[in-house]
Amino acid sequence: MTAAEDLRFPDVDLNIYSKNNPVDVPILKSEIATRASSPNIIRHIVFDLSGTELEGRFVAGQSIGILPPGLNEKGKPHVLRLYSICSPSFGEDGQGRQYATTVKRLIGEHWDTQQLFTGVCSNYLSSLRPGDMVKVTGPSGKRFILPEQPEQFNYVFFATGTGIAPFRGMVMELMKRGNKKNIALVFGSPYRTDLLYDSFFRGLDERESWFHYLPTISRENPRTDGSRPYVQSQLTDRADLLKPILERDDTLIYVCGLKGMETGIIQGLAANGLHQYLKYKEELSGDPIGWDEQTIRRSIKPSGRMFLEVY
Ligand code: A2P
Numbered sequence: 670m671t672a673a674e675d676l677r678f679p680d681v682d683l684n685i686y687s688k689n690n691p692v693d694v695p696i697l698k699s700e701i702a703t704r705a706s707s708p709n710i711i712r713h714i715v716f717d718l719s720g721t722e723l724e725g726r727f728v729a730g731q732s733i734g735i736l737p738p739g740l741n742e743k744g745k746p747h748v749l750r751l752y753s754i755c756s757p758s759f760g761e762d763g764q765g766r767q768y769a770t771t772v773k774r775l776i777g778e779h780w781d782t783q784q785l786f787t788g789v790c791s792n793y794l795s796s797l798r799p800g801d802m803v804k805v806t807g808p809s810g811k812r813f814i815l816p817e818q819p820e821q822f823n824y825v826f827f828a829t830g831t832g833i834a835p836f837r838g839m840v841m842e843l844m845k846r847g848n849k850k851n852i853a854l855v856f857g858s859p860y861r862t863d864l865l866y867d868s869f870f871r872g873l874d875e876r877e878s879w880f881h882y883l884p885t886i887s888r889e890n891p892r893t894d895g896s897r898p899y900v901q902s903q904l905t906d907r908a909d910l911l912k913p914i915l916e917r918d919d920t921l922i923y924v925c926g927l928k929g930m931e932t933g934i935i936q937g938l939a940a941n942g943l944h945q946y947l948k949y950k951e952e953l954s955g956d957p958i959g960w961d962e963q964t965i966r967r968s969i970k971p972s973g974r975m976f977l978e979v980y
């Protein structure tokens with residue numbers, strides 16, 4: 670039996686505080702997480718959970734719930750929003766008292782009315798200052814976490830944008846456990862200025878032979894065929910690095926970010942003969958890169974070695 674077939678996941682705490690029973694906690698820090706020249710506003714926000722039942726209870730990959738104050742257009746309280754924590758289980762402070770998340774201010778324009786819209790919860794959170802109180806719930810999620818004895822596996826992590834959050838926590842967790850197996854982190858951003866936690870990942874890549882950081886910038890230099898570099902393009906463009914890791918029996922794939930990645934990564938895995946990460950309900954023919962989203966959704970699911978959190 671290979672290690673990946675013998676996967677077990679730890680029991681984790683869930684909903685110690687729920688939406689009907691949230692807890693008020695202070696914001697400890699709120700820092701810009703992109704380079705200064707980025708037009709996007711993405712913050713690293715640290716919550717102080719000291720003295721609550723949440724101390725030491727999150728594991729990397731779980732989410733914290735936020736209840737923004739106020740009412741929606743129907744006069745009902747705003748619904749709970751979930752944000753992935755970007756901290757390891759021991760927190761930002763090493764004691765499990767401070768956990769952080771990575772929040773992008775959602776600002777846009779309604780294409781039909783030309784009116785500005787702003788995301789309710791992301792703007793609320795992004796405006797909070799140290800000392801301000803916020804109602805939180807959690808922990809949430811038990812499917813997008815590291816397995817038991819996580820240092821026994823290799824990982825290929827695919828992230829776009831703030832989908833990097835759980836992988837920061839997971840990488841820190843694996844480092845603390847003395848990881849020596851391969852971790853490849855493929856991170857997609859529109860521009861270099863939008864890369865998150867870039868100096869941390871770059872430094873780790875330089876220091877540790879087991880860590881491979883593949884920033885993938887979509888809007889600067891196109892690929893040789895003129896297409897945008899996306900995280901899934903690296904399955905082909907950096908097959909020299911990724912294929913030997915992915916072909917091992919003890920490797921797991923985690924994917925977090927935009928929904929469109931799911932189709933692209935499944936196409937890329939199939940095109941590279943990496944069928945062990947896929948479960949086929951029916952046989953498909955032709956070039957996998959041409960399989961459309963509907964066909965993939967109908968016919969292919971991730972196998973027990975691939976975990977997705979896409980939105
Ligand atoms: P694009 O330049 O086409 O928008 P952010 O969340 O910071 O905007 O970053 C998302 C990143 O994911 C961008 O580089 C974006 O590229 C890229 N992206 C968009 N669609 C897909 C897709 N279907 N598969 C993989 N990556 C995608």
